[in-house]
Amino acid sequence: MHDSQYLGYAAGIITTLAFLPQVFRIIRTRKTRDISLLWAFAMNTGIILWLFYGIAKNDLPMIAANSISLVLLMIILYCKLRFR
Amino acid sequence: MHDSQYLGYAAGIITTLAFLPQVFRIIRTRKTRDISLLWAFAMNTGIILWLFYGIAKNDLPMIAANSISLVLLMIILYCKLRFR
Numbered sequence: 059m060h061d062s063q064y065l066g067y068a069a070g071i072i073t074t075l076a077f078l079p080q081v082f083r084i085i086r087t088r089k090t091r092d093i094s095l096l097w098a099f100a101m102n103t104g105i106i107l108w109l110f111y112g113i114a115k116n117d118l119p120m121i122a123a124n125s126i127s128l129v130l131l132m133i134i135l136y137c138k139l140r141f142r
Numbered sequence: 143m144h145d146s147q148y149l150g151y152a153a154g155i156i157t158t159l160a161f162l163p164q165v166f167r168i169i170r171t172r173k174t175r176d177i178s179l180l181w182a183f184a185m186n187t188g189i190i191l192w193l194f195y196g197i198a199k200n201d202l203p204m205i206a207a208n209s210i211s212l213v214l215l216m217i218i219l220y221c222k223l224r225f226r
Contacts, residue, residue: 062198062199065198068191069192069194071188072184072191073192075184076180076185080177080178080180082178083176083181089176091175092167092174093176094163094167096163101157104157104160105157107152107157108150108154110149111203114146115146115150
């Protein structure tokens with residue numbers, strides 16, 4: 059594994075795990091007022107494209123990170139629509 | 143430019159612009175209660191690593207997208223600390 063792969067995995071792990079405290083906070087408080095719906099919608103759309111980009115470039119850190127981020131962002135978007 | 147580069151630029155433009163409505167919302171409402179501080183901190187850290195990864199792989203869509211995302215995420219983190 060090249061050194062840059064480690065960097066990619068570290069970046070992917072951090073930006074992916076970053077969504078966990080946000081998901082926990084929303085589920086605990088059931089409040090999403092300060093979160094932009096457009097942000098949540100655009101992030102889901104964009105992360106799907108990053109995932110396809112990772113697949114196109116056969117880039118494992120990007121594929122792994124964006125797959126998990128997408129699941130967490132779908133939860134955030136669902137909660138934003140559910141708990142207005 | 144390969145087709146995958148267009149995909150990367152589209153992904154980068156969307157996930158970067160996604161932070162704009164969130165920044166505008168925070169500046170307008172001056173409320174950040176529903177946003178996780180840990181999310182904002184971890185995203186800043188992770189995007190710095192993605193930026194270095196993009197530089198290491200000489201991947202222009204990643205460099206461009208993560209540079210702008212970083213600026214917007216720094217604003218969000220600043221506001222989260224400022225407007226508790």
